[in-house]
Amino acid sequence: MAKITIDNLRHSYLSQPSRDEDYALKRVHLDWADGGAYALLGPSGCGKTTLLNLISGLLPPSEGKILFDGRDVTHDTPEKRNIAQVFQFPVIYDTMTVYDNLAFPLRNRGVDEADIKTRVETIADMLELTSTLKKRASGLTADGKQKISLGRGLVRSDVNVIMFDEPLTVIDPHLKWQLRSKLKELQQRIKRTMIYVTHDQTEALTFADQVVVMNNGEVVQTGTPIELFDKPRHTFVGHFIGSPGMNFLPCDVRDGKAMVGGQAIVAGNAKAAGKGKLELGIRPEFVTFSKSGLAADVVKVADIGRVRVVETKLASGHSVKLIVPEGDDIPTGKVHVSFAPAHTHVYENSWLAGDTSRAAS
Amino acid sequence: MNKIQNNKAWFFVIPVFILVAFNALVPLMTVVNYSIQETFGNNEFFWAGSTWFSDILKSDRFHDALGRSLVFTAIVLAIEIPLGLGIALCMPKKGPWVSVCLILMALPLLIPWNVVGSMWNIMALPDVGLLGRTVNALGIDYNYTRQPFSAWVTLILMDVWHWTSLVTLLCYAGLVSIPDAYYQAAKIDGAKPLAVFRFIQLPKLKHVLTIAVLLRFMDSFMIYTEVVVLTGGGPGNSTTFLSIDLVKYALGQFDLGHAAAMSLIYFLIILFMSWLFYTLMMREETSP
Numbered sequence: 001m002a003k004i005t006i007d008n009l010r011h012s013y014l015s016q017p018s019r020d021e022d023y024a025l026k027r028v029h030l031d032w033a034d035g036g037a038y039a040l041l042g043p044s045g046c047g048k049t050t051l052l053n054l055i056s057g058l059l060p061p062s063e064g065k066i067l068f069d070g071r072d073v074t075h076d077t078p079e080k081r082n083i084a085q086v087f088q089f090p091v092i093y094d095t096m097t098v099y100d101n102l103a104f105p106l107r108n109r110g111v112d113e114a115d116i117k118t119r120v121e122t123i124a125d126m127l128e129l130t131s132t133l134k135k136r137a138s139g140l141t142a143d144g145k146q147k148i149s150l151g152r153g154l155v156r157s158d159v160n161v162i163m164f165d166e167p168l169t170v171i172d173p174h175l176k177w178q179l180r181s182k183l184k185e186l187q188q189r190i191k192r193t194m195i196y197v198t199h200d201q202t203e204a205l206t207f208a209d210q211v212v213v214m215n216n217g218e219v220v221q222t223g224t225p226i227e228l229f230d231k232p233r234h235t236f237v238g239h240f241i242g243s244p245g246m247n248f249l250p251c252d253v254r255d256g257k258a259m260v261g262g263q264a265i266v267a268g269n270a271k272a273a274g275k276g277k278l279e280l281g282i283r284p285e286f287v288t289f290s291k292s293g294l295a296a297d298v299v300k301v302a303d304i305g306r307v308r309v310v311e312t313k314l315a316s317g318h319s320v321k322l323i324v325p326e327g328d329d330i331p332t333g334k335v336h337v338s339f340a341p342a343h344t345h346v347y348e349n350s351w352l353a354g355d356t357s358r359a360a361s
Numbered sequence: 362m363n364k365i366q367n368n369k370a371w372f373f374v375i376p377v378f379i380l381v382a383f384n385a386l387v388p389l390m391t392v393v394n395y396s397i398q399e400t401f402g403n404n405e406f407f408w409a410g411s412t413w414f415s416d417i418l419k420s421d422r423f424h425d426a427l428g429r430s431l432v433f434t435a436i437v438l439a440i441e442i443p444l445g446l447g448i449a450l451c452m453p454k455k456g457p458w459v460s461v462c463l464i465l466m467a468l469p470l471l472i473p474w475n476v477v478g479s480m481w482n483i484m485a486l487p488d489v490g491l492l493g494r495t496v497n498a499l500g501i502d503y504n505y506t507r508q509p510f511s512a513w514v515t516l517i518l519m520d521v522w523h524w525t526s527l528v529t530l531l532c533y534a535g536l537v538s539i540p541d542a543y544y545q546a547a548k549i550d551g552a553k554p555l556a557v558f559r560f561i562q563l564p565k566l567k568h569v570l571t572i573a574v575l576l577r578f579m580d581s582f583m584i585y586t587e588v589v590v591l592t593g594g595g596p597g598n599s600t601t602f603l604s605i606d607l608v609k610y611a612l613g614q615f616d617l618g619h620a621a622a623m624s625l626i627y628f629l630i631i632l633f634m635s636w637l638f639y640t641l642m643m644r645e646e647t648s649p
Contacts, residue, residue, distance in 0.1 A: 058545050079551045091546040093560045104560075108551035152550060 084153025272354020445528025478590025
């Protein structure tokens with residue numbers, strides 16, 4: 001178990017990187033507390049798996065340092081770092097039984113058989129694998145195999161961190177939910193540092209205490225799920241998290257007020273906005289129909305279960321989405337929409353205006 | 362539920378049946394026909410029953426040839442399978458050397474069998490061949506045209522040279538298809554290289570190795586061309602394998618009934634051995 005510090009980490013798959021674009025991971029700083037549940041969230045190719053492999057030691061970084069509890073492990077092998085990793089596809093040793101699979105990491109480290117037995121049985125019990133211990137691992141279903149992969153990480157009582165690289169990719173949808181809650185429950189029970197890589201926001205937001213959103217090899221925002229939802233620091237986070245994503249409208253700022261289509265809109269951080277390209281961001285959850293406000297036309301209504309998503313179009317041609325609870329009336333034709341001031345933010349060059357805690361880029 | 366009886370689908374099997382009949386069953390039945398009759402030409406046949414079969418099964422000549430074939434195959438498999446696997450494990454997995462290695466490995470496979478025989482025949486000649494001369498110059502008495510042992514060594518060397526590549530290429534294909542995650546997981550689990558080989562590479566190569574063993578068994582058990590060109594079955598009868606003996610009966614002595622019965626026995630041995638190898642190597646798959 002360890003506190004993880006990632007200091008100025010960069011990585012390029014090229015041997016002679018010169019430009020910024022050559023880096024798959026562009027300078028990342030992170031501090032992760034011991035025993036926390038973290039998620040790395042981002043679209044495919046954003047560098048999250050690269051970051052994970054750097055932490056696990058499967059890749060050597062081009063620059064920067066990785067510290068476990070203040071100890072520099074940048075050049076240590078995965079074995080020396082004492083980490084565990086669960087991969088996208090279940091990795092099991094086909095010829096072994098489930099018991100032998102779980103015992104394998106301990107046997108490699110020369111633990112004596114009696115200790116192995118107690119450890120394996122505890123973990124098998126935790127993962128509900130006890131009834132299959134004597135079976136050959138190759139005969140299990142995908143979720144069973146993935147549990148074995150996870151179990152091999154859990155049997156070692158001293159692992160510094162357990163990492164998950166999109167572990168639910170090959171799991172059936174109805175089992176995904178089960179395995180995910182199992183993971184969360186385990187995390188709370190054993191208080192081991194866990195890092196979970198995914199491109200699925202539901203997985204990330206339900207699993208992690210802290211979510212690191214990545215895009216284009218950079219960390220765009222680190223925060224709790226609530227922070228990511230309420231105050232996205234970058235338009236990318238606004239788009240990526242939430243369903244549907246945040247509405248963004250081009251705007252100007254005059255006298256500390258955001259102006260959209262000639263109408264003033266109150267936004268908390270409008271005063272901080274500078275001269276860059278400005279946009280106004282508002283989550284569909286905080287847009288309502290009103291008597292006054294921006295004029296718009298209702299274009300489309302989609303029922304997604306307990307709520308409905310209404311798409312409207314402003315005179316300028318930009319669309320604004322609203323979320324309307326079931327049972328509420330939806331006007332048709334010409335309407336007016338207004339935004340909740342506390343949840344309306346101004347973005348300058350895609351970054352939240354006036355935000356000083358912005359990640360170094 | 363009512364089960365609908367509809368056997369019209371069998372019509373679709375007819376083309377395949379005809380194809381199989383013409384390329385396998387009909388020729389095979391011809392051989393069966395010869396094997397139970399005696400003929401003196403002129404298209405006259407006399408019933409012989411199982412005479413040919415019992416003659417062969419009792420004959421020392423057959424036992425010797427069968428023994429030689431089995432020993433040869435056993436030696437060849439014992440060398441080529443581990444060697445081919447070893448070479449495949451040493452080959453680079455990526456980079457410009459991959460294609461160089463693959464081409465080098467594939468070269469022996471592209472050479473016609475009789476050319477392989479001629480090459481080794483000339484190379485191993487004790488007076489003018491590069492190999493034969495060198496070995497003799499080293500003080501080792503080597504002459505494959507006179508010493509059975511030299512002849513065997515030459516044949517085995519030739520077969521290893523010719524066919525190890527096949528095993529290598531099959532194993533290599535199997536190796537590169539193992540996902541990286543397995544090696545990474547093994548690294549994280551602290552597995553030593555030997556354990557990686559034992560628990561990841563070998564189990565993942567099981568299928569290609571089975572195919573390699575089957576192919577090499579069948580080919581080496583039926584080896585003919587190279588041996589005929591290199592030693593012609595000699596010196597004496599020391600390299601007269603089943604295939605060569607069979608041709609001697611069929612074309613040398615024109616003993617068609619005998620040869621036909623021998624062909625069938627030969628065929629059944631190969632069929633049985635292939636089944637045996639396959640079942641033994643695949644048996645773990647089915648057990649729970």
